[in-house]
Amino acid sequence: MALKIIIVGAGLIGPRHAQSVLSNPSTTLQALIDPAASGATAASNLKTNYFPSLAALLQSDLPKPDAAIVCTPNHTHVPITKELLEADIHVLVEKPISSTIESGKSLLEYTQRPDKSHLKLLVGHHRRFNGYVQKTKQILDSGSLGRIIAVNGLWTLFKPESYFSCGGEWRRSRESGGGVIPINLVHDIDILHYFFGPITQIHAEGILPQRENPSHDAEEGAALTLRFASGVVGTFLVCDATPSPHNFEAGTGENPLIPKVSEGSDFYRIFGSNASLSVPDMTRWSYDGCAQKSWSEELKVEKIGVQEVTPFDLQLGHFVDVINKGERVSCSGEDGLRALVVCQAVRRALETGETVELGVDLLG
Numbered sequence: 001m002a003l004k005i006i007i008v009g010a011g012l013i014g015p016r017h018a019q020s021v022l023s024n025p026s027t028t029l030q031a032l033i034d035p036a037a038s039g040a041t042a043a044s045n046l047k048t049n050y051f052p053s054l055a056a057l058l059q060s061d062l063p064k065p066d067a068a069i070v071c072t073p074n075h076t077h078v079p080i081t082k083e084l085l086e087a088d089i090h091v092l093v094e095k096p097i098s099s100t101i102e103s104g105k106s107l108l109e110y111t112q113r114p115d116k117s118h119l120k121l122l123v124g125h126h127r128r129f130n131g132y133v134q135k136t137k138q139i140l141d142s143g144s145l146g147r148i149i150a151v152n153g154l155w156t157l158f159k160p161e162s163y164f165s166c167g168g169e170w171r172r173s174r175e176s177g178g179g180v181i182p183i184n185l186v187h188d189i190d191i192l193h194y195f196f197g198p199i200t201q202i203h204a205e206g207i208l209p210q211r212e213n214p215s216h217d218a219e220e221g222a223a224l225t226l227r228f229a230s231g232v233v234g235t236f237l238v239c240d241a242t243p244s245p246h247n248f249e250a251g252t253g254e255n256p257l258i259p260k261v262s263e264g265s266d267f268y269r270i271f272g273s274n275a276s277l278s279v280p281d282m283t284r285w286s287y288d289g290c291a292q293k294s295w296s297e298e299l300k301v302e303k304i305g306v307q308e309v310t311p312f313d314l315q316l317g318h319f320v321d322v323i324n325k326g327e328r329v330s331c332s333g334e335d336g337l338r339a340l341v342v343c344q345a346v347r348r349a350l351e352t353g354e355t356v357e358l359g360v361d362l363l364g
């Protein structure tokens with residue numbers, strides 16, 4: 001039996017998720033829910049039912065949905081997710097899991113209640129389902145690099161003045177959610193967590209402000225030193241004020257608004273005891289097949305192929321397997337919250353100049 005799925009929030013990204021639901025043979029699109037009248041139009045375009053609220057759907061004579069995808073504004077993610085779980089509905093919630101760490105914690109506590117433990121919660125950090133990310137994760141898990149020692153990452157790119165005006169003024173101010181940390185770095189942090197586990201120590205050096213007129217008080221970049229609970233260490237450079245190909249979007253082409261560069265765009269270099277790997281050119285360097293593992297040998301260079309995939313479709317496929325087959329959830333509520341906690345710690349490290357330590361247990 002196909003899973004009956006509803007989409008809550010039919011703005012920009014909701015209808016995109018609906019397409020994935022329609023194209024997956026294991027799911028059916030049961031309804032769109034959105035209090036705005038535009039939701040009804042979106043529902044009729046997708047030939048599905050429309051309700052202004054979850055309560056209205058639950059009172060209708062439609063069968064209860066099995067699962068929901070929450071695509072509403074950030075500050076509504078926690079209350080809507082709780083309402084759905086309360087109604088015994090599995091949830092895929094768009095990132096970020098919450099708009100504050102406190103509300104994120106309250107949701108985690110809610111999901112840990114014994115009467116809710118059968119319900120699944122997946123957070124929509126869909127870059128985990130990007131083809132390059134999936135291939136890198138496979139390579140790491142296969143042990144092909146040996147023990148992982150260190151990672152070096154980059155997110156560097158130039159945002160024009162227009163990005164910060166004409167409705168984008170909020171991006172200049174940290175108070176209103178602007179800054180390269182919550183907007184961009186958060187995605188890399190989640191991928192680093194996916195690859196290497198939790199980050200537990202952070203030091204940060206801010207870049208000099210580049211945009212002074214009109215004034216920007218949100219950070220524009222930093223050099224970070226990271227330590228992971230696993231013992232892996234890392235450095236990461238983030239900056240949105242430099243023309244550069246070294247960032248996830250230009251390297252993978254995942255954002256249609258940012259042109260993909262054909263080469264020289266590596267944004268992660270991962271160093272293991274037996275080999276190193278750069279991403280997304282997927283070049284593996286080792287002494288495999290050499291007389292000895294030694295710097296005096298000529299390094300062997302391999303290029304690893306990556307298949308084109310549609311992350312939203314893979315993410316939904318994973319959600320289905322989590323519900324139907326008990327597959328372990330790729331990005332849990334805890335993972336979603338951890339990305340926010342680390343971003344907040346990066347800010348604190350920048351402001352205080354001190355090294356910030358984080359526990360692995362977020363609720364402790």
Ligand SMILES: NC(=O)c1ccc[n+]([C@@H]2O[C@H](COP(=O)([O-])OP(=O)(O)OC[C@H]3O[C@@H](n4cnc5c(N)ncnc54)[C@H](O)[C@@H]3O)[C@@H](O)[C@H]2O)c1
Pocket residue numbers: 008009010011012013014033034035036071072073074076080094095096124125126
């Ligand atoms: N993973 C991604 O690549 C990605 C991309 C874009 C957006 N997002 C996330 O998805 C979320 C939505 O983003 P968007 O760009 O689609 O926003 P949007 O503003 O275009 O759409 C949000 C919709 O939610 C509706 N809504 C508001 N309150 C509601 C409620 N209580 N119940 C039901 N519907 C409600 C609004 O009427 C609106 O139609 C955000 O959290 C964003 O961070 C993720």
Ligand SMILES: *[C@@H]1O[C@H](CO)[C@@H](O)[C@H](O)[C@H]1NC(C)=O
Pocket residue numbers: 143145146147273274
């Ligand atoms: C590194 O490679 C050698 C030789 O192939 C192998 O014996 C060893 O187990 C590998 N080390 C790790 C940590 O995988």
Ligand SMILES: *[C@@H]1O[C@H](CO)[C@@H](O)[C@H](O)[C@H]1NC(C)=O
Pocket residue numbers: 073074096099177182183
């Ligand atoms: C909240 O959502 C918007 C998209 O609507 C996103 O661009 C923004 O970065 C998010 N805010 C935070 C604090 O994560």
